[in-house]
Amino acid sequence: MSRFFSVISVEDAVRTAERIAPPSQPEKIPIDTSAGRVLAADVHSDTDIPGFDRSVVDGYAVRSADTTGAGDSIPALLRCVGRVAMGKSDPLLVIGNAECAYIPTGGVLPQGADAAVMVEYTETAGDTVLVKKAASHGENIIRKDEDFRYGETVFTAGHRLTPQDTGVLSACGCVDVTVAKKPVVGIISTGNELVPADVVPGPGQVRDANAPMLAAWLLEYGCLPRRYGIAKDEREAFEAVIARAVAECDVVLLSGGSSKDDRDMTASVIASKGEVLVHGIALAPGKPTIIGTIGSTPVFGLPGHPASAFVVLIAIVRPLLDRMLGQSEPLIRTVRATLSENIPSQRGREEYVRVKVRDGIATPFFGKSGLLNTLVRSHGLIRIPAGFEGLEKGSTVDVILW
Amino acid sequence: MSRFFSVISVEDAVRTAERIAPPSQPEKIPIDTSAGRVLAADVHSDTDIPGFDRSVVDGYAVRSADTTGAGDSIPALLRCVGRVAMGKSDPLLVIGNAECAYIPTGGVLPQGADAAVMVEYTETAGDTVLVKKAASHGENIIRKDEDFRYGETVFTAGHRLTPQDTGVLSACGCVDVTVAKKPVVGIISTGNELVPADVVPGPGQVRDANAPMLAAWLLEYGCLPRRYGIAKDEREAFEAVIARAVAECDVVLLSGGSSKDDRDMTASVIASKGEVLVHGIALAPGKPTIIGTIGSTPVFGLPGHPASAFVVLIAIVRPLLDRMLGQSEPLIRTVRATLSENIPSQRGREEYVRVKVRDGIATPFFGKSGLLNTLVRSHGLIRIPAGFEGLEKGSTVDVILW
CATH class of the missing domain: 3.90.105.10 (Molybdopterin biosynthesis moea protein, domain 2)
Known part of the structure; x- marks a missing residue:
């Protein structure tokens, strides 16, 4: 393995990811959980x-022509010939000249009527209804099939x-x-330094934060995450767990190994069992990303830092998941904000900068990308495309929320 | 029941809803589903x-003072005295003057070293490492407990x-x-005109859209919806199903009955078994809303139109759920947009106007509020507070997304 890998653009990496996406599989589910x-x-x-002309108010079904010119001082006088019952159609109830019928919201407009008058604009005197407002044709009605x-x-x-x-x-x-169908996504953590959440880290050890983060994100995105625990750098054991994950999942993510040795082993195992398609992306953070396939299963090697792994997840893995879900528009939560200061960027690579957002102002967050607390203390990311040398203070940006 | 109910402000309605919210109940769950x-x-x-000083790069652990002035043409020459293994701390590995050790990303900084140099800025010649860039104190290191x-x-x-x-x-x-704990929210549909999704509506009938909508929204908001089907207007049966829901749920929503008769029966049943606290809110759409309690259980009567029911859900019911969840900030998805035209509004009532949003422009959507298709064809709502007579074209608005 070379120590300087050759990077490709984010665009090419996304195209590669989309190309190797397994096809979307349909399934039938009840709408309650849809x-x-x-x-x-x-x-x-x-x-x-609706299946019938329907009143949207409580009041009286009328022939609009009968109410022309009606007002507070000159009400139209209509004879009430019936009452519409909810959920029923009464073919015998017909509204003739100067007639009306009580109609509840959602009731079927009776034959002959073409509008409804709100009860607030009426008064009753025996069988006579005083209508104090003119109704236009179709007023307060939802038409059949509208x-x-x-x-x-x-x-x-x-x-x-x-x-x-x-x-x-x-x-x-x-x-x-x-x-x-929900894509089944396997997650294998790699790295000799990693221990699970329920173990107190010994000297030199850290708890695995990436695997639970990836699993929770995938669950929310509509996938079924499946965790395979932490693989140490014994090659045979690592190969065995990858083989199992590839057999059981639609996509496999290798996560957590932060050192070059880990990345090299990951790339070497993928290459020996399948093909490495991408090793290095012009993306910051997220450069040391691997994309490959074993059989027809896409396999990703994600960077070790949680903030970097998250960027690769949304910038590179997400388009593959969208393809597998057949999704026409990505599900990304963004807010529009105004940038509080200039952000320089290196032309030629796509950059994601963490920001805090308050009252519509996005302020860059300058914590080290290796820290977990940046996930807690910043609100999201701004994307700076590869063709830009930075973003100017005062410009409008879309913040991708964590 | 009076035909003109007395309306109260949204603020007072929200205060009432928050006051009757049952207290939040804690429970322990695994983080995987948290x-x-x-x-x-x-x-x-x-x-x-981390529990130790940690390198964030692959390279060499050094004493920064040894690299002062180092550059491409005058590299610092350091003797490599070892290699840091991932996940281990080696108390015997100590970096003395003009010494260094190979360190992987995430490795424990050995004693004596105070910085790391990226491998890209080094060259090796046997045991000697040529460092071509000065490192400052703490560079490329995450400190213990940082x-x-x-x-x-x-x-x-x-x-x-x-x-x-x-x-x-x-x-x-x-x-x-x-x-x-997830609040258990009962949903009872009311209205003689309603049939469930699997029945073809007969004359005058419509399918119940509100109950599935409410259930799906509540599920997404972190509640456990429980559906009690459709209650017709036989009072005894209606009372029985309300009693069952009140006994089994933390909150009960009565939904779907669009006519005045239905609302009156709802209010009358709540009053006979408990107390009606609010009947009518200065909110458009959503005016004919009922808030009450039966025993200590909050009971809401929602308006029949789906778009109206949704507004009451987010404007009035949500604050109660937030209180029950102990949530410090409401979970609402908004996007900021610029209004495409003036929207007039009636001072004295809070108004929610449906809008389409494209490229940061919010355009009011003038469909009838009784239509379901407004939920599909518009993107969200703009809130116009009660003190406003409208919003001006060009103003910045927060659109509450559906």
Whole structure:
């Protein structure tokens, strides 16, 4: 292994990651658990919504022509000929000239009527209703199929469902919905210095922070993380755990080994069992990243520092996951903010700078990237594309939130 | 029941909701499933992080004084006296004058050394290492306890954990973490016009969209939704299902009945079994909202239109949930945008206006609020406080995303 690896651009690395992404697999799930999942097929309405002309107010169904010119001082006098019951259509209830019927919000507009008047603009005297406001044709009515038409495409494949979408799916008659299967992502921690959270670190040891961070992030992104513990640098044991992960997962992430020796072993094992496609990306932090395949399974070697691993996760691994999820738009939480000072950057590499955000102002955070506390004390990242020499104070930036 | 109910301000409604919120209950859970949960106790580090002075580069551990003035043309010549192994501390490895040792990223800085030099700035000739760059005291080193000190407060109670936080918790020795129990929220749909998603609506019927929407939103917000189906307007059956929900849940939401008769029955049942505290809020949409208690259980009557129910959910119910979760900051996804045109508003009531957002521009969406498709075709809401007569074109607004 050379000690200076050759780096490629972020764009090329992403293209490589997308190219090796296993195809999206569909599965049917109940809509109750569908929020956050990505649709694998278009969804059409199985019915007109609503299925009838519907009042949006409590009041009276009227013929609008009968209310022309009506006002506080000259009310229209209409005869109340009935009452619309919720959830029922009454074909015998017909509104003729100078007639009306009580209608609740959501009630079926009776035949003959073409508008509804809010109860607040009416008064009753026996069977007579005084209407004190003119209604225009169609006023306070939702027309049959105005919301969605029978057969209309309501959502397209690739859309990530929100909680509100679940309500719309329900209205369209969906009980189950076809979504992309959750990619199973294996996580193997590497590094002789690592111990798990429940062990008190001895001299020279640190607890593994990356694996739990990656697992939690993947879970939130709609994947199924599967952890394989910490592999030490005995090559045979390392090869065995990689082989197991490759057999059981759709993607494998190797994480945590921060030293050159670890990275070299990772690259060498991938090369011996499969192919190393990328070793080094023009990305800061995140340069010492490995992308390869073993069989048809993508295998990533992530940098050891947690802040660096996170950048590679969102900049390089995420596009592969989006491809596997069939997702049309990446799920990234950003806020727009104004930069508080100049940030210099090296042209030719994409750079991610940590920032704090308060009241719409993004302030660069100058902690060492090897520290965990930067994940806690900063709020997110600003991306500086490779073609830029920096960002100027006062410019508007999109902060990718942790 | 009066037909014109007396409305109170959003502020007073929120204060009422917060006052009746049941107290937060703590529980211990494994950190693997803790992302998105709210801490019920402060978290302290059980160790110094790191527990030793640590190199952040692959290179050589040196005494910085030995490299003063070193450069490409006048390298410092140091004798390599050893190699730091990952995950181990070697008390016998001591760096004396004009000496150095190979150190991997993450390795323990040997005694005597006070800096590390990147391998890229060195050359070797037998046991001699040529250092071509001066190192300052502490350069490329993370000091013992620089990240977190033993006993330091890393997170405070009320913080909602992110995926990255899981990594930090792990480093602090947390295997389990104390969080607020998920509030159990019952959902009862009311309205004779409603049928569930798997039934084709007959004349005058519509499918229940609110209950699945509310359930999905609550799930995402960190609650346990429990659905009680659709209650028709037979009073006894309605009372029975409310009694069951009140006994089994921390909070009960009554949803879906859009007509005045439904709202009146809801208020009357709450009043007969407990107390109606609020009936009508100066909020648009969302005016016909009911807040009450049965025993010590908060019971909300939400408006029937899905877009209105959603506004009440985030404006009125959410503060109660935040209180129950002990959450210090609300979890709301907003984007900042510039308003494309004037929006008039009625002073004296808080108003939520649906908007589309593209390229940082928020454009008001003028669909009828009774339509489901507004949930799909708009991106979120702008809040106009009660004291405003509207918002001006060009002003900066925070859009609450659906």
